Amino acid sequence: MQKINLMGYILGNPVTDGDISTNERIKYMHRVSLLSDEIYESAKANCNNDFANIDANNTKCLESFEAITEIRASVNTPHILESKCIYVSPKPVNKVPIAAERCRSQHYMLSYTWANDVEVQEALHVREGTVDLWVRCNRSLSYTLSVRSSISYHRNFAKTLLRALIYSGDQDAAISYVDSLEWINQLELSTDTHWNPWFVNGQVAGYVTEYLRFPYRLTFTTIKGGGHTAPEYKPRECLAMIDRWLNLSPL
Known part of the structure; x- marks a missing residue:
């Protein structure tokens, strides 16, 4: 193997x-x-x-x-500061947003057209007949949830020479940054660098904490103004984050 x-x-x-x-x-x-x-x-x-x-x-x-x-x-849980979308149809595949203000779901509509295009699927080497209709969040998959916690995996990782980057948009009420901080604390790592701001173009992009159990190192950071799937909301800041982390540079 x-x-x-x-x-x-x-x-x-x-x-x-x-x-x-x-x-x-x-x-x-x-x-x-x-x-x-x-x-x-x-x-x-x-x-x-x-x-x-x-x-x-x-x-x-x-x-x-x-x-x-x-x-x-009553709020938009993926990003609590954005408008909660109102839909014409309750059907998850065909729902069309009618919110008076800008609704982020409007940006997703083009992805359906693109991903369901035959030429696109051919270019991506999707085998014909394997997908009837691509949907952004496929909730029809049949499976049994058997793992309620993966903290034990992180505890095992913390005994190795791996590096970890955990990030959270600070406006996400679905899986919040408070959630991540709690399970990270349960790993009982030493804090190497406390909650400090990091910057992109002179502006605060988030707040970073470095944890260490040599040789394992875990970097946790918030993405200021980001929601769930933070790069969707703050692409410039997240690109800088990933680029610096991969280059072994401080955020």
């Missing part, structure tokens, strides 16, 4: 642990003022600060969690 000479890995806004994601998402919502102090503190007390394993008999917790869920549903 051929081995891969793996030198490092990069993850963007990653789902790493299901329970952590649920709990830290609510903490993030409070940090960015989507939840008031009163709602947040009441919910923590009612749910014993555990929103991932709610007791079905805990009425107060269920009410708090339902209220938070409604608040979250």
Whole structure:
């Protein structure tokens, strides 16, 4: 069996642990003022600060969690500062945005035309008949979710000479940067460089923390103003981030 000479890995806004994601998402919502102090503190007390394993008999917790869920549903979770799109059709493939303000989904429409073009598929060597209709987020795949956490993999990586880059758009309420910080803290690495700004064209592009367990090194950074899939929102900053990291340069 051929081995891969793996030198490092990069993850963007990653789902790493299901329970952590649920709990830290609510903490993030409070940090960015989507939840008031009163709602947040009441919910923590009612749910014993555990929103991932709610007791079905805990009425107060269920009410708090339902209220938070409604608040979250009212905003655009991939980027909380952008407009929440309103659609003509509820169908996921053919939905057409009708938001009065600019709706990011409008940019995705051309990708459907491009990816479903026969000549494009031929150029990409897609075997004829393997794809009936390309969709941007294929939610029809049949599988059973069996891995709720991948933290153990990162713990194993931390015993090697790998380098890791973990980045998160700081406006993402789906998989927040608070989520990533929590599971990284569970790796019990030493902090080599604390939360510092890094710059692109003289402007703050994000905030970076370096973690170390020699020879393993993990770089975590936020992308200022970025959402879920941060390069989509901040391509210039993310290109600079990747370029510097690959060249072993400080962000």
